[in-house]
Amino acid sequence: MDYNLTGSNTLNFYASNYIIINGTITDSNPGGDQLSLNLNPDFDSSGSGAASINNTLNLDGGDLTIDGELIIAGSSTGVLNIDGNVVSNSNSTYVLS
Secondary structure: OEOOOOOEEEEEEEOOOEEEEOOOEEOOOOOOOEEEEEEEOOOOOOOOOEEEEOOOEEOOOOOEEEOOEEEEOOOOOOOEEOOOOEEEOOOOEEEEO
16 A cells, blocks of 8 residues: 555554455655554454554554554565554554564
């Protein structure tokens, strides 16, 4: 997903079990736009939700907010570039592989 020329925005994902991001999320012309990303893979509060990021995520200064487990398992070319805040609740865990 390319959020070029969109300004400052927020993208929310809600799920009852898993959120899987396989595609790239980035600004093709960095510097003018910012994306905040909210991931809530445990929207039903069952305790079983996890978010998995499997590709490049560049928020260009936006915040990454997680409510649940975050698994980052990108390939050698995958990049996590927040340059903003990572906000999580007390139930959040992070797994890097």
